[in-house]
Amino acid sequence: MSYDPAPELGVGYFAGRHVLAEFDGVDPLLLDDLSFLQQALEDSLSKAGATICDVVSKQFEPQGVTVLALLSESHASIHTYPEIGSMFVDIFTCGETADPELAVALLRDRLGALEARINTIHRGNPIPAEPAR
Secondary structure: OOOOOOOOOOOOOOEEEEEEEEEEOOOHHHHOOHHHHHHHHHHHHHHOOOOEEEEEEEEOOOOOEEEEEEEOOEEEEEEEEHHHOEEEEEEEEEOOOOOHHHHHHHHHHHHOOOEEEEEEEEEEOOOOOOOOO
8 A cells, every 4th residue: 555645635635724713792692593503504614615424413501502513524513602692613624625714704704703713723744835837
């Protein structure tokens, strides 16, 4: 078996982007609506090129929702705090087929967040530069 460190930079390439975000100023009613949040996450991930394998959600009492998405590219999660209008977002994708920054931006816009703090961590092997033409 031969080793190719960059077969196609697809899902199997050992590199990825891990986007961590916090949203503030979100309508508390949206942050406690499990159906809305699950659909918003699924839509954002799909539009960003991610392949959703499964989604698990949990409604907490007295409020709050967690949604976890298993992706072919890795995973995504959201955790909400309706009592303060805030939420955490965590999206990690391997390879270059999905765009986690786009997924976070789409989710931010869908929720109407007044403030967003977004950080991207590059993980794994560096993505090789394209050869000069």
